[in-house]
Amino acid sequence: MIPTAIPSPASFIMRIDPRARLVVGFVSTLILAVAVQWRAVALGLLLAVGLCAAARIPWGGLRARLIGVNVFLLMLPVVLPWSVPGAPLWSAGGWVYSREGLELAMIIVLKGNAIILLLSALIGTIDAASLAHALEHLRLPRKLVHLLIFTVRYLEVLHEEAQRLYRAARVRGFEAGAARHTYHTLSRLLGMLLVRSVDRSERILAAMKARGYCGRFYLLNHFHWSSRDGMFCVAALVVCMALAWMEWQ
Amino acid sequence: MHIAEGILSAPVLAGGAVAAGAGVYAGLRALDDEAIPKTALLTAAFFVAGLVHVPLGVGSVHLVLNGLLGMILGWTAFPAILVALTLQTVLLRYGGLTTLGVNTVVMAVPAVVSYYLFVPFLRRRPRPALVFAFGCAAGAAGIAFGALLASGALALSGRAFYGVAALFFAAHAPLMVVEGIITGGLLLYVWRLKPELFLEQERTP
Structure with a gap:
């Protein structure tokens, strides 16, 4: 967590x-x-x-x-x-x-x-969601706030994904130590995380477009x-x- | 790599904030609406990558990976790093609110530099061994340049901080080595699976 x-x-x-x-x-x-x-x-x-x-x-x-x-x-x-x-x-x-x-x-x-x-x-x-909304109400650049909202939304998802990849490596006998093998494994694990996050972002964009996304969010929590x-x-x-x-x- | 709150002098903090603001403005201009989800998920992925404990000797270090981030994001690394640092400040208490500007500059300037240095080279489709070598160089340079900027910010805050600045820079030597090795492997892996990530579009304002 x-x-x-x-x-x-x-x-x-x-x-x-x-x-x-x-x-x-x-x-x-x-x-x-x-x-x-x-x-x-x-x-x-x-x-x-x-x-x-x-x-x-x-x-x-x-x-x-x-x-x-x-x-x-x-x-x-x-x-x-x-x-x-x-x-x-x-x-x-x-x-x-x-x-x-x-x-x-x-x-x-x-x-x-x-x-x-x-x-x-x-x-x-x-909490992180209120923080993003508060920032938009305080007139920060729209794109920056959107970046923040999306990052906050998917942080936990990607964290779980990273832990899943790590568990999968452990199940196959991986043990972290200060060795070449560890660095090799970690770089592939993180590489997989990056590639999957890009793939996921493409699915997200497609799903949002299908629902009529046109570059802005409508904030529902007005303070x-x-x-x-x-x-x-x-x-x-x-x-x-x-x-x-x-x-x- | 983070400079904590309450250490730097006011002019340095203000200078960092102004420079970061200009960088973020340029980065947001380079950022298409359609690229927001991808940039955000990459930001989240790099944030998560920074949580991994990488064993080194008897201890462990956390990765920064700003060299690789810059190669993928170009100028949009500025807003991405600002967002990541803001979340680290709020969620994990690394760095600080007033040092956000300085810390953003410290990590994002090397990122943008590595974009200009290494991506033109990738466009020429080099051999895998060379990709690995340039990844190592980008990773190590990202940390070295960043640590240099941070030490500079400390030293600019007064003569009293010269010792701390030198210590800060020296403390980053082990991280530099680990970042180099991991970024090398990481770049090669991502380059093989998704070369379009580096070639697709110009990420400049």
Whole structure:
């Protein structure tokens, strides 16, 4: 199974219009991503934790994501301070591990985590189909949205196909190892996947044309903008301005 | 190959977003309505291929396959890669939302380059051994060029990141070898079964 949105219980976040969540998530992420001040990053992290708690996101799913990101992020406090000039914390053979570098690295680690939590709460709770629809409502190029809708629709189908091919290879005694035979087998397996996906796309196009496809989809899920969504946007705007003020005052 | 959120500086993020936007615009112009299902299914197939653990030494790596993707999709690799990266960000938490632009450029530019480098060669119907060799070259070059662009983006974000950039580039050496071997076999296989995939139409804006 491809892990889609973390299944989360109904919460007030889930009731907010996906368009609002998308825009708020994007803007707040942008501000956090460029922030370099302690206070702004700390406030962002606090808000992100609060939103995750409010969205009642299960800890299990979140933990896996956080581990994945932190494997890379925690490399930074090890490497970065050596190449940032500043007050030395300790030194080895002419190289200086600087205080400023450690501070910069820790800010990056904190905001990396804050953004993951923020996105998990706001956008991670939107299912893929609603996401595509929300994007079309937000006036993204039509072809791009169609590409996204089709990709999302067939991701699971092709994933199952790949697993079927892999199982078939295993039944015939294939065992993956760091050997030439493995690379040979995998390249054929993936080649089969590509060829079958192209064949499938031809059948899809023929079937769609037979049903009168003329280059556009009619969206059925129209979202309903309510006063709650407006209030959420205003609150988010205030918070984003507070973050920006802390960063650039 | 993914640069995570919150590391790059604002000008680099903005530059990446603008470059990716231009590439995606060009790619969408090259994309016929009728080619949307095929492009989307290939995008999904490459996404799935990227989930496979390929054993290497004691560990394993994930494939990117941007060299081969470019040979098949041409300029439409830009929107395809943007869609794949968006889904990876939303579904798997690789990369990030603000780094989408930079990451798209990092993977799609080598893809388009490999389209211009290797597809004219395929049009001359070469021998299988040569197809395999050029597949290897396209796969390895796709990663090497991509890692170079990513390291460049890191280095442009400040002197402080020079060390990280070098480490990032070095970490991609094993992936380069595996991608080369697999792309070689993959290209030869697809080329034998469906040569029209590479020859059918011009994928340029």
